Each structure stands twice: as structure tokens, then as C-alpha cells.
Amino acid sequence: MSDAAIAIEALRFAWPGHPPALDIDSFTMARGERLFLRGPSGSGKSTLLGLIAGVLQPAAGRIEVLGRDMSALSAAARDRVRADHLGVIFQMFNLVPYLSVTGNVTLPLLFSPVRRKTVGDDAEGEARRLLDRLGLSDPGLLNRRVSDLSVGQQQRVAAARALIGGPDIVIADEPTSALDSDARDRFIELLSEEAARTGAALLFVSHDRSLASHFSRAVDLGEINHAQVAA
């Protein structure tokens, strides 16, 4: 299992006082893979991402991220894995409002010495390069408040933030739900290209099954999750 980016075995999770939200026998994602995980709202997608990121702890089972058993690690060690090896993109409004575009992109470097080392001394230069590749080349944008950007621009900033420092896994949680179809397709293409360039595995989560064609593999959460209660 150590070759996998993410490997799940016999995972069980329930919120306190609620019926089980996740019951997954097996799920694997290879390193560098671009995987589409589909699931309707309330199917437990965000809970699963929380477990993979080490913010939540399973009641039973095993989650390995890059060969590390997250359920066996201390909270601090899980936090370090997330900071050093995971990049996360959310739905809209997922940027820190009081930081500039560059400030948001370089934010993960504050918390990860590993990613800081990868980027080197010129963090702002790396942010500019990433933004440029994602189609935000206007230098005037860099020092703007993120709340002044369009939704599409905000999503690219979020993507750059997830990609900076070359994390091994990029998790995208419904990142295109606020975009029109053209912008959505362009965004997925750019994200896929960048992930491929850095060799990161891309776990793209959405309720929209039409996006599956953009990825090398698609998994339906409803099929692998045997828990029947909405999370």
C-alpha cells in the first residue's frame, strides 16, 4: 500500500450521536493519479476529505496517506502531514479575506517548512509563476484584496495556493460549483496540467457526474460507501 497516495481499508466513521456516515471497505488512489470522486450532497464527501486530511479520526479502519497510517499518528503528526503534503481547494469563498492575492497563495508556506524549502527564498516569485500558469498574469492583481476578484479568479488563486510548494496530493472539494461550464472546464484543465507538472495526485470531488471525463478514473462514493445515512 505504500505506493498509493491514499489507501483506505475497512473505514468506519460516525459523528457523535449520529448513525455511521462512512463505511468504506477499500479505496485506493495511486500517486500522480487524477481521480474523480462523485457523490451527491450529504453523501459524506467532506467527511471523507476530513479523514484523509487527518482533521477527523475514524472510529475503525485504516487510512494511509503517502504510506503513513493517519489513524495511528498523533494529532500533531497528522497536522504536519497535511501541511507538508496536501493542498486543498474548496468551493467559493475559500480564501482568507484580509490577505492579498500573493498573501493567500503563499499562506501554506507559513505552516510548512518542507514546502518553504521546496519553494526557496523567492516565495512571491513562485506565487507569481503559479498564478501566471493558471491564467492570472496581470501584475496589478497580485496585491489586490481577494474579495475584489471575480469568482473564477478566486478559484485560480485557491488552486495556486493548493499547488505551491509541490504537495504530493491536491484535494479539490467541489471547486467548480460556482463557475459556468466554460470556466469550469478551463479551470479543471489548468488544475490537471499543473498537478501533472508537479507530479501531484489530484482528488477531485464533485456531485456533477459530467466532469468525470476530465479525469483518468472516476469513483462513485455511493458505490464504495455502505453507510446508508446521509452525513
Add this chain to the structure above:
Amino acid sequence: MRALLSLAWKSLLNRKGSVLLTLFAVALSVALFVGVDKARTGAREGFGNTISGTDLIIGAPTGSINLLLYSVFRMGNATAEISWPTYEKLAARDDIAWTVPISLGDSHRGFRVLGTNHSYFEHYKYGHNEPLRMAEGKEFDDLFDAVIGADVARELGYTVGTKIVLSHGLGSDFGSGHENRPFRVSGILAPTGTPVDRTVHVSLEAITAIHVGWESGAKNPMSDSISTETIRSFNLTPKSITAVFAGLRQKGTILRTRREINTNKGEPLMAIIPGQALAELWSVTAMAERALMAVSIFVIAVGVVSILTSILTSLNERRREMSILRAVGARPGHIFGLLTLEAGLIGFFGASLGIVIVHVLIAIAGPLVSERYGISLGGTGPGLFDLGVLGAVTLASLLAGAVPAWAAFRRSLADGLSVRL
């Protein structure tokens, strides 16, 4: 740490409105606390600087604080006087090197009149043994000469040669009693920052002279018929004086001399050591000072609690922000540190602003306070005390910030990666 501090700073700037209000609340509370201390220190320094080099103050038996207040600070009145023969005996003691007799009771347009002799200008010292210095003119020479303090000259616009009239008693009404015996300003003293600046000095003989016809306690209407020239021929040796400042030949005899004076067989007397009486005065005022400081500390506590409240109330709207920070790698400790630092920054800048406010106010109002109350605030510039207050308020704010920080820490663990509000 530096990165987290920068993040905390940017977060505060994002909430400028509420942060500024909280910051002002802290600033005002710190300004009150520091201001009270400056006034207290200034008052103590002012009082302490008023007299130096005088070993004993001798008066009729009363409280030692009362004797100090009326003789040195011109506050209140003597309950009894010392007869002139008793004073002469005191002055003739072997252990006493010099004496300055003083006589109080009259006034001039709100300023106290002090009758004394030339030894006053020679022996009265203030601050660090500073002697009195003439800014203009000279000591009184003629019977109806007056030497005025710097504030009297400045406030009333008097110069050498100005004619002035004294009032009987402490009434400030112009010309109530002694208008028949006008004085001429012969000299103006340089400023001292002590009650001397607000005193009109005349000779003891002049005090006797202006009270010719007042023997019954009220003015005899016939006294106006006695010319000034006639009065000059009278024996104007005073019958009594209010108090005596004395310097000893040997400082080591001070306790024995004081005891002997206090147990004087003839007229009862009281001798006090100025520094000791001042310490007694401070011990009386200490209770009020402590109460005032306690109130100020509570006001600071309210200011610090306002930091806690402001951050605590913002937590809900910042839930998504905390969740984003967690997602990009912030550990719960970072969230805790961020909110604690925000509180610390508000406390630090609030306290700094409060200290600046106090010093600006001192710079603006200090001269007025010094002029009106004789309390010098100018010399109490920023110092260790201010630094201590700054440190204590910052520390208290960091501790107060730990409460919302703990709440955010717990919530960030429970919220998971994404909060949808």
C-alpha cells in the same frame, strides 16, 4: 512566530472599526492609570522639593502635618502662634545655627502674604538645596517694600515699583483692610515651582505696621489717622510669629533638639522634621492613593476584558477563516497563537497609545497644572513605570486572548476542514 504576527496584524487591519474601538478603550483605561500615577508622583515630588536644608520647623503645638502644611505649603491656618520672646530664646540656642521666623495671616488678591526677615532669603532652600534667587529688583529694604513670587508677578502683571495693597485675613477681595498702608514691589523672585512663587513677602515689621489699629481683632476707624511716617517711629517688633524654620549646627543633634523643644518648659512648642512630617502626610494620603490606583486598575481590567469580548464575538464570523487556515496546514496551536497574538497586539498598541495620550496631555496641560496647583508633571517623562505598564497590559491582553483562542482552538478541531455557514 513572525509570520503568525504578520497574519494577526493583517487580520486586525481587516477589522479596523471594532479593533480601533477596543484599542481606544484600552488606551483610555491605561491613560487614566498612568495619569493618576503621574499626578501622584508629581505631587510627591512637588511637595518634596518645596523645602530642603531646613532641619526643624517649629510652631505652636498642633498636628505635625498641619504645621507642615500651613508653614511650608501655605495650606490652612495656624491654630496658635509663638511669642516673640520665645522665638528669641529659640534663636539663641547653641545647637541652632540659623532661624527664619515667618508670620502668616494676610493675603493679596488670593496670594498669601508672608512676613519674615532677611534670613529667609539666605537660608530658605528648595529642590536640591537651591537658594532663592532674585529675578528682578532686590530684597525688601524699606518698611513697605514687598518681594513677590514669580507667579504673583506673572499673573498680576506686576513689576518692580508696582504699588500693592494687602488684605486682612485670607479674603481675596481687593482692598479689604490695609489699603491705608500700600506697599511697593522691591523685588521679584525667580520661579521655584514651589508655593514661594505664589507668595508676597514682606518684613515682620511691616506685618506689625499694617496691623496698628487692629489690636482688638477688627480695624479701628481711627487707625487711618495715623500716618505712615508716624508708624515708622513705632517699635514694630512683632509680638508673635506663626512658625520658625531652623537649621542646626550639627545634624546629629536633631532628635535631641526636637525633644527639648517639644518639652519646652515655658511656652508649649512643637518641632517637626520636614521629611518625617512629609512621610506622615504620605501615609495619610496613601489610603486614598491606593483606592484611586485600585479603581484605575479595575478600569484597565475592563479595557482588557473588552479585548476578550471583541475577539470572542468575532469568532463565529471567523469560523470559515479558521477552517481555511487549518486546511492549508495551520495546526490548532497556530489558531491559538493567532488569536492570542491579536489580543496582545491590541493590548500593546492600546497601552502605547494611552501612554502617549498621557504624555501629550502633560506637555499641553503640565504648565497649567504646575501654575494652578504647584504640581510639576513636566519632569515625569516616559520611564520604567510606563514600560512596566506597557508590559503588564500586553501580558494581561495575551492572557485574556487565551480565552477566545481556546474556544477557536476547540472549534477548529470540531469543525473539520470545511465549514459551510
